[in-house]
Amino acid sequence: MQAQDHAADTTGVETASPxxxxxxxxxxxxxxxxxxxxxxxxxxxTHRPAPDEDRPMRPAMLRGWRRxxxxxxxxxxxxxxxxxxxxxxxCNEELHHHRADDGxxxxxxxxxxxxxxxxxxxxxxxFRPDPIVLTSIFSVxxxxxxLYLLPRLKGMIVGIQWAKRMHGFGHADSAARVPAx
Numbered sequence: 406m407q408a409q410d411h412a413a414d415t416t417g418v419e420t421a422s423p424x425x426x427x428x429x430x431x432x433x434x435x436x437x438x439x440x441x442x443x444x445x446x447x448x449x450x451t452h453r454p455a456p457d458e459d460r461p462m463r464p465a466m467l468r469g470w471r472r473x474x475x476x477x478x479x480x481x482x483x484x485x486x487x488x489x490x491x492x493x494x495x496c497n498e499e500l501h502h503h504r505a506d507d508g509x510x511x512x513x514x515x516x517x518x519x520x521x522x523x524x525x526x527x528x529x530x531x532f533r534p535d536p537i538v539l540t541s542i543f544s545v546x547x548x549x550x551x552l553y554l555l556p557r558l559k560g561m562i563v564g565i566q567w568a569k570r571m572h573g574f575g576h577a578d579s580a581a582r583v584p585a586x
Contacts, residue, residue: 483560503572
């Protein structure tokens with residue numbers, strides 16, 4: 406009696422080999438079985454980044470700008486005007502790791518200053534308004550634009566930190582890696 410190796414196939418179909426014994430590894434269509442690498446190239450599968458790989462930056466920034474969870478994009482990121490929730494209400498992604506600090510305020514000052522300063526200069530040289538009128542109009546504009554931009558820029562910075570896995574985002578198993586003493 407001859408010993409034969411029987412290879413398992415993903416189809417699990419038994420066919421007869423030329424010797425008359427069942428051949429477990431044969432494919433009834435006559436084509437080679439799909440390789441494991443073909444499964445990875447399947448467009449229906451989703452790409453999950455490796456734990457050390459950065460997440461997509463642009464979607465995370467845009468979701469943060471909309472004040473939505475950078476992971477799922479549907480849960481609210483903010484609990485109030487500037488308070489970031491500890492986790493997403495929809496996907497349970499932890500958001501308490503963020504360290505936005507003064508970044509949103511600096512960016513708001515930078516953007517508002519670069520938008521409003523040329524506008525004030527143009528408005529003053531074109532219309533020559535009374536200084537109190539110019540001050541009152543542009544004060545309201547500066548405050549309104551600052552209040553609009555501040556929470557959006559904070560959300561965007563939290564999205565960037567989430568995408569870059571900064572400050573503990575994406576390292577949920579970090580407590581398990583620290584040796585217990």
